[in-house]
Amino acid sequence: MDAISFGTDGWRATLDVFTAPRVRMVGQAVATHLDGRDAPVGVCYDARESSRGFAEELARVLAANGFDVLLPERDRPTPLLAWAIADRDLAGGLMVTASHNPAEYNGVKFIPDDGAPALPEITESIEANLAEPEPLPEAEWGTIQETDFVASHAEHAHDLVAEYADETTLDDLTVAYDAMHGSGRGVTDELLAGAGASVERLRCERAPDFGGTPPEPSAEHLGELATHVQDGDASLGIANDGDADRLAVVTPDRGYLDENLFFAALYDFLLESASGPAVRTVSTTFLVDRIAEAHGESVVETAVGFKWVARAMAETDALVGGEESGGFSVAGHVREKDGVLLALLAAAAEREEPLDERVDRLLDEHGEIHQSKISVDCPDDEKARVLDELEGELPDRVAGEPVADVVTKDGFKTVLESGAWLLVRPSGTEPVLRVYAEAESEERVAALLDAGEELVAPLV
Template sequence: METISFGTDGWRATLEEFTTPRVRMVGQAVATYLSDEGLEAPVAVGYDARETSRGFAEELTRVLCANGFDVLLSERDRPTPLVAHAIVDRDLAGALVVTASHNPPEYNGVKFIPGDGAPALPPVMDAVADRLAEPELLPASEHGSAREVDFVDSHAEAAMDVVERMTGTPIDVSDLTVAYDAMHGSGRDTTDALLERAGASVERLRCERDPDFGGTGPEPAPENLEELIELVTAASDGDADGSTVDLGIANDGDADRLAVVTPERGYLDENLFFAALYDFLLESADGPAVRTVSTTYLIDRIADAHDESVHEVPVGFKWVAQAMADHDALVGGEESGGFTVRGHVREKDGVLLALLAAAMHDAEPLDDRVDRLLETHGTVVQDKTSVGCPDERKEQVLADLEAEIPDAVAGTPVEDVNTADGFKLLLEDGSWLLVRPSGTEPVLRVYAEATDEDRVAELLAAGRELLEPLL
């Protein structure tokens, strides 16, 4: 039990620690929790494209059935947001998803999603952790049943409906050619199929299942999307061979996040995509935005221009989801590429957002929209780095940092300190520096935002210098 540690988004570990007996203990903990809550509805079980994921999903299914629950097991690896949507769509008690998201192939993980389809909050995960135990099997006559289910169609219909309701018009992106990179993950045959359903022509990259993800982690970062970037930017660089790709989209391993590639910018910074998304949605709807403490203040400037508000929360989509419910927010997101919108399940959804990205680009090229926003609200540049720090040292390092907060950073006075998640130093020139602990890796994250790349690099260097004596 000591080896099973629930972090920001469930339990992840290397396969040396992520073993069948421990996975079965997680299944038992969830079954006990649901029973103690008086829930009797079926439970969904999903999984990603890793070599071991289907087997672990079947083990979870056996444990849940042996505790009296009927189980809807995904017929193949599918995106996590499809499973989350199925909970609400089918009025289920909750779901378990076997996935390590963007982590390398030597990892796996499992996450529990409660009955509202939103990420589990700490009290729920603490209650599950308190119930970790060897499986307790009911008599065979009391076992539930399991059946395989396809979660794709109902989610696709919901995604189309959400976009059409938000824009006020039927979605038709038949003028677009979209290059889609599944990174060998679970978005294949799902995100690309949804784009085609909306009328787009789709060129596919890495849309074959590879449990090793080509030897790397399925993280849609610029350095992992070189082929997609080259394909999309070729026309603007004058290298097109007669075919033109209008937009590029990639998902991470379980397709709850996305990356967007545009002809002019190449990889579109997630902060800028969030700003464009909010601006687009405000053309036909109203409402506040929710962003994490590490996400750009450009969102706030757009909100101010529309007499809207922004709610800042700690990093972790569970906090975004909670704030969206509390404030009836129009959109919620984080700088790592996770977003959802009002009227949809409150879980980040890289499949839905791929469709929204296409609709946005069809209405106005994303490069043009971003150019307009930056011209109107000012240039914003953000970057981040990591500093190695063992998990057991993070709390002490942050406590030491509290006593070492400087009066100025990189020559600019500190105007205020935000402690919502780590320490965010707000500087007099409008730039900021954030130091916070990672919830998934043994590192401290350092973020900075300013008006140009050189200034951001200067702030990040100052952040590292601030931390190094404390490690």
């Protein structure tokens, strides 16, 4: 049991730790947590070699506890499960995935009945109920049924995007799609094609080892997609991570489009036909705030982690919520990040105004903005001490500029008089401290990151 811990987005571990007996304990904990619910439970899984087997283990434990279980016929994206939970009134769902982690990892997360990420009180309940499976008499077992998770999500995605876009078809738009050998293949590309786009497919074959590259849609891993778009005829490039809950965008002029700039462009596009505040994490760009202010809207800032974004979206009736790592959701959808739906929204935005032109316009209107981050090694058991000591070491000036405010929603974010900022926070998934900076130029960002590292490194 000590090896099982639900962190920022479920439990993930290497396969020497992520074993069938422990997975069955998670299944029993979820069954206990859901005790008294009559609705079925969904179980989905990503494209890893071991994922189908782990999903079947979970399904059998849940069925032996009296739950009917819906299981897809093949690996499917996390957001399809989240939508199915809300759309079909399921009791909840379990997703077997390690998302963007390398192939030697796997993981599992629980999604409650609203389709939004599980908050700590739920994951703490599951952890408290970890136990060996306790099957009911066989006559009381539920059923396990293979189910289509694609069609209802696709229909909903088309309907929702039509509410935001003037043009409901993507005829004459060419989109290059990179599945990174993950679960978005045959889903995101087909959603785009179903809207009329001409889709050029890259890495859309299943490879349980993801071709030797972690399915993380970063600039480092999307060089082929960027070259394909910049040297070819595609108007837009889109990539999903391993379980397709996040996306990255590539454009002809910029190549890899920084997720912060995409968030700003997305919010600007949505505000053309709708209204409402934006929710962003503490590590996400202030450019979103400038766009909101120009439209008479507000912005809510949260700690890092989409569960906090989702909670704030519910509390504020937000139009959009997102984070700088490429996870987004919009009003009218479940409050879970969805790289499949967002691919269609990105294409619709491109159709109405090329993203390169929209970003150029926004930067002209609101000022240049750049962001980057670094990591400082720090053992998990030392993070609390370092942050406690950092509180007493926070300077009045950073890189020569006075500090105007300090935000403590997640670590320490020093906001400078110019609007630039420096953030230090603990990673929820790795033994490091993250140091982020945003400013009006790349040179200023580099200076802020240097100042941040000089501040943190001596404390580790």
